[in-house]
Ligand SMILES: Nc1ncnc2c1ncn2[C@@H]1O[C@H](COP(=O)(O)OP(=O)(O)O)[C@@H](O)[C@H]1O
């Protein structure tokens with residue numbers, strides 16, 4: 095039991111604006127440590143909505159969510175921020191780098207926030223991850239001066255800085271050309287194989303999903319295959 | 321560590337928008353500088369105008385007022401003790417204007433710890449004779465040294481030397497306005513007639529100019545002994561004992577106490593000059609009102625730039641929150657931005673305000689009405705700088721409060737979903 099990283103129990107979500115729409119219905123599944131899981135489904139099937147709930151950013155739902163066997167129900171804004179900081183890494187379709195900072199500093203920010211290592215150590219760890227993703231030479235560049243594919247790799251490095259329990263991605267290759275998509279996929283694959291990293295990636299790229307260890311398919315807010 | 325991180329992020333956001341930041345900070349600088357300058361100048365003026373009267377006014381004045389006795393004999397008679405007695409046409413009796421026992425009283429007052437000094441005075445009405453015209457006036461017999469030490473007498477003597485009134489026998493210092501009417505120059509002799517009808521010749525040794533026409537046209541000064549000679553009174557005859565206290569605010573209490581102790585009338589400075597307080601207060605209020613208005617305008621500037629920054633930085637706020645910054649952290653980032661604009665803008669404003677004050681302090685301001693003033697008056701009280709500094713921080717905090725709260729409530733899901 096101890097290697098269950100994430101567990102969703104009967105998660106339901108409705109939007110009430112302007113009319114009530116039932117977006118997620120009775121979502122129940124678990125994710126084990128080291129699994130590379132992809133979530134697929136048609137556009138509008140509720141994949142993103144589910145991911146935001148699993149990431150603790152959206153707290154407006156019914157049902158139970160456990161991360162690292164700890165229930166997320168009733169936690170404060172600050173508690174949840176701390177959990178995201180420590181246990182979850184994010185990669186979105188858009189990179190969301192802070193233009194005011196260098197590449198290295200962008201990667202370091204969540205690490206300094208965690209306050210577990212000294213600033214020099216965080217810088218060292220950030221550099222390690224950038225080098226692992228083959229972009230060590232970009233460290234001192236301003237975040238807005240690098241290419242789209244490079245930005246997405248920086249975002250992955252940022253997601254990795256605190257050794258998260260799980261990395262979540264919402265169509266992380268959605269904006270990239272085939273070459274960069276393949277590159278990002280290879281990085282993910284390497285993370286699971288070489289570092290036993292747990293991954294939960296939303297995608298609508300069929301070939302991407304086929305190569306992951308496990309596929310969860312959604313339709314109209316329900317899981318139809320897992 | 322966390323505080324440093326938050327400050328670091330705030331600093332980067334600030335510097336990324338340094339032009340707008342500068343404009344907002346200049347707004348604060350300008351209003352604080354104006355605030356300081358205005359308050360310093362207005363209070364300088366207040367001090368000057370108050371000084372005109374207050375410097376020359378004793379904190380407590382002991383005298384005997386000519387008035388009917390409050391204890392009429394009928395009230396003291398045992399037979400009518402329990403009646404309510406109506407007495408009509410009460411007149412003042414043989415009461416004297418002189419202060420009884422003036423010598424011992426002066427000694428007792430001088431020995432009081434709360435007292436800075438005591439100056440005796442003897443006031444009498446006279447007529448100045450100019451050809452066939454008689455001009456009414458007042459001669460104040462004073463102890464020049466005590467009067468100069470306690471009430472800045474020598475500052476207002478614009479021609480001649482104050483001390484001459486003591487050193488030269490039968491001499492007088494005329495009010496400037498009076499001297500003009502009498503066409504009396506220093507060294508001339510003027511004729512005066514006392515209320516008793518005695519005529520005297522007095523030598524003019526100087527002019528006195530307070531800057532208030534009504535006073536300069538009637539008042540003149542002589543030594544106490546000269547005045548006693550005019551009145552034909554002995555050497556202990558005094559009409560006023562003027563007391564200057566170490567703390568002006570004690571005056572009403574001390575006046576009450578002395579009045580009882582020495583069975584004389586005692587007037588405190590607050591009662592004698594209540595109208596000047598009002599003028600000062602209004603000038604101070606105007607300065608504060610202008611300063612606060614300017615600061616509010618500057619506050620809106622800061623409010624604007626923060627709102628703009630937050631609108632532009634929605635993505636950054638969203639990712640900060642997604643990667644583990646709590647709403648409180650985001651709130652702090654924007655409050656720090658607001659407060660640093662206030663702090664640095666305010667600091668420069670204080671320096672600039674000081675600079676302006678110094679400049680005003682050096683602008684010549686020469687008027688015959690105010691002989692002791694050479695430049696515009698300025699009050700450099702550190703209190704203004706403390707108030708100005710706190711104001712700038714408080715205003716910018718308030719200006720930053722709502723934008724920062726808005727930023728802290730940004731829902732990252734909404735931003736990220738929007739992409
Ligand atoms: N804020 C919202 N208010 C109302 N309906 C929403 C909102 N966000 C998403 N939806 C609806 O929820 C459904 C699922 O959306 P989403 O999770 O983005 O799907 P996917 O990511 O699978 O494309 C869609 O029908 C969408 O219209």
Ligand SMILES: [Mg+2]
Pocket residue numbers: 141142143
């Ligand atoms: Mg989606």
